[in-house]
Amino acid sequence: MAAVTAPDAQTEAAGTRNAYRTDEIEGIGPAYAAKLNAVGITNTNHLLHKLATRKDRNAIAEKTGISDKRLLSWANKADLMRISGVGPQMSDLLEAVGINTVPQLAQRVDVFTLREKLRLSNEIGRSFVRTVPPEATVGSWIAKAQKLDRVIQY
Template identity: 35%
Template structure:
C-alpha cells in the first residue's frame, strides 16, 4: 500500500518539498530514495537534508508491511524499530511489551489502541517475507 505524506511529521512541508522531485507517495519515495545515492540526488532537488530523507524512507519501508499504518509506523520507530529489516529480527512477545512501554512513556500516547501480540507477530512474519529495499 502507498501513503501520502500528511501522516508524517511536518507532512505539509515534506509533501511540498518532495513534489519538486515528483514524489507524491511512499512508493515513489522508496523507488527514488532507497539508496544513499538516490537520497543525495533527491536532497539536491528538494532542499531536504539526507537525514530527513532517510527517516522518511525508513517510515515508508515499515508502511510496506501489511496492517502497519502511519500510527503503527510511528510507534515502531519510537520503540527503535525503524525498518523492515529491523522488524524481521524482533521477538513478538518482547516487541509487544516494548511497544506498550514506549507508548506509555510519551507525553501524548502515540496510538490509542495498542497492537496485541497476535498483530505484532503478523507484522514480524510479514516483514520476514519481504525483500530488503532500503540501503543505508
C-alpha cells in the same frame, strides 16, 4: 489514512497495503510535502522507490534542500508502512521503541517483549495509537518483515 495507489505485485503478495500520502508521515508538513511533490514524490511508494539508494537520496537532497538523513528516515518509515497494519502512527510507535527499519523488525524474535515495549511506550510516552495490537498481530508483522524484499540500501 487514505490509500492513494494500488499495491504492486510484491506488495500484494507480502500482505502489505496501499500507499499513504507523504504528508501523513510524521515530520512531513506542507513545506516538505511541496518540495517532495515538486520532484514527483507524492506518496509512500514514491518515497520508498525514489529514495532507495544513497545516490538517489543525495540527488533528491540536492534538488529539494532536504537533508539525506531526513530523507532516509522518511524512506524507512515508508518501508515499514508496506506491512499491513503498520500505518503512520504505528511506524512512529515502532520508531519510539528503536525499530526504524524493516530489517530491524525482521530480526525480532521475542514477540511478547516487543508488544510490551510498544504498549509501555504508547501508555507512558506520547500516545501514538488508540490500541496497541495483540501479540499475534505483532508476530505477523515480524513474519511479513522477514519476507519482504529489501528495497532500501544503506
